């Protein structure tokens with residue numbers, strides 16, 4: 001009988017410096033799909049998975065955030081420290097530490113190994129990225145390292161099939177020999193002198209076991225000469241963003257038309273098969289107008305993520321952080337805030353969690369406060385719907401698509417708002433404290449891997465479709481019910497919805513939102529929109545469909561809203577705290593209600609003020 005089936009499964013924890021490929025190793029061992037990316041700070045929580053070794057043993061594998069030392073300066077590093085030391089609540093210490101090091105720059109990994117030796121747990125060292133090391137002519141003498149460190153050392157290419165064979169063998173061999181019980185934990189936080197000493201030992205180990213090529217790799221340096229150039233670098237960054245939004249609009253159209261076609265025909269079919277009545281209305285006005293109306297935006301979301309994933313894997317994002325550092329620093333944001341803010345383009349929730357990599361509490365709070373202002377992917381359907389309805393698809397200067405230009409402007413407004421809010425937060429709360437300097441690790445450039453990118457896109461698609469099938473669907477059903485009942489009295493002349501609960505609710509809150517140009521239909525759509533921003537689109541689709549305005553929701557809006565209302569609505573979506581889950585995560589990550597209410601309050605005030613101004617200016621200029 002294989003080990004582990006009669007006793008509890010062994011627990012192996014993966015530890016290593018940031019960006020050395022720990023999660024790639026984890027995914028390879030467990031068949032997991034955790035996010036990997038070519039920048040430090042991708043993993044900020046512990047993740048567990050199950051691995052089955054070739055000899056048939058079952059292992060619990062724990063993936064951990066990257067760290068240079070157990071000294072733990074930031075919340076993500078504290079997770080690693082606590083799991084490794086066995087002080088994580090409700091979790092025994094791991095039986096073995098699988099230390100991953102980057103074979104192309106093994107220094108930080110080896111230093112960590114030396115520190116971990118104090119913990120008294122068995123270890124295996126994985127020299128990962130051996131493919132890149134070989135390509136560059138770096139040779140690593142694994143036996144020598146193993147002898148000097150007195151632990152098994154194996155090479156791996158975590159991202160290639162079969163690249164983990166040696167790791168599997170080492171795991172089984174370690175279990176065959178019997179995992180030694182934990183020795184006494186002698187770890188104490190290393191002092192500066194300790195760190196210097198282990199640095200020297202690491203250098204000695206490297207000079208004995210690693211042969212560097214005579215000609216160091218200059219490709220990265222040459223590319224960085226251009227991409228990090230203070231002027232050209234910024235120009236390239238802007239150009240990239242620009243192309244991205246153009247692409248989101250122009251490439252997505254055929255696919256979006258295709259999806260819309262399917263739903264339109266489904267709706268027609270239902271109209272032919274089912275008699276008019278509640279069931280038909282539920283399917284056509286509720287499900288298809290609502291959920292279908294949101295699903296058509298999938299292509300745009302995927303195109304945006306295609307760009308983000310490619311740039312991440314290439315190693316460009318850390319460079320973008322470098323370029324933005326001056327601008328962000330001017331707004332009082334820590335350099336490490338870049339990755340959390342970047343993640344917020346997907347969704348504020350991973351963005352807020354990624355702020356764990358910031359060690360200083362004040363800088364972390366500032367980042368969390370402003371992350372929801374960054375345009376998340378849930379705003380895409382809202383923005384696109386309004387832009388397509390109100391902005392002509394004209395070419396500007398023979399080069400740019402006007403719709404893409406407006407989209408770019410909305411994203412820019414979100415970024416500017418985040419920078420501005422950070423500056424104000426710093427002024428209001430933390431005026432007389434300065435930020436510590438920021439050390440940025442620039443990863444090597446890597447060719448993005450098709451499989452990783454495809455996996456990332458699949459994950460995004462799955463998240464979006466799941467949202468459409470759960471939150472958006474249930475909110476749409478709710479709206480349909482509210483907009484359908486009570487039924488109109490007999491002899492009613494207006495569409496049924498005018499007698500419904502939805503109309504009552506809309507008319508109740510309507511007066512509050514009338515000053516910013518919102519009609520009662522928008523007021524109704526905003527409430528379920530708190531569950532997920534896209535719901536506003538599905539809710540509008542349902543409300544107008546029941547009202548009798550069949551056909552594409554965009555066309556309906558174009559005829560029933562003024563341009564001023566549309567602009568005010570767009571501006572509202574830049575600022576409004578329209579997402580309950582984000583607020584919940586802020587409460588969790590800051591450990592209390594205060595900052596959640598601060599965020600909610602300031603965003604709401606900002607949204608109302610900005611929409612008010614936009615609406616009235618637009619009316620003054622004749623767009624009412």
Ligand SMILES: Nc1nc2c(ncn2[C@@H]2O[C@H](COP(=O)(O)OP(=O)(O)OP(=O)(O)O)[C@@H](O)[C@H]2O)c(=O)[nH]1
Pocket residue numbers: 016017018019020021022023024025035036037038039040041042043044064065066067128129130131132156157158159160313446452
């Ligand atoms: N060529 C090559 N690339 C690798 C290898 N292992 C990982 N990578 C790439 O290196 C980058 C970092 O990998 P991750 O697994 O996210 O690194 P990590 O150590 O988990 O990083 P953090 O969670 O941020 O600490 C990704 O772009 C991976 O695709 C490898 O063996 N060879």
Ligand SMILES: [Mg+2]
Pocket residue numbers: 022023024035036042043064065066
């Ligand atoms: Mg990771």
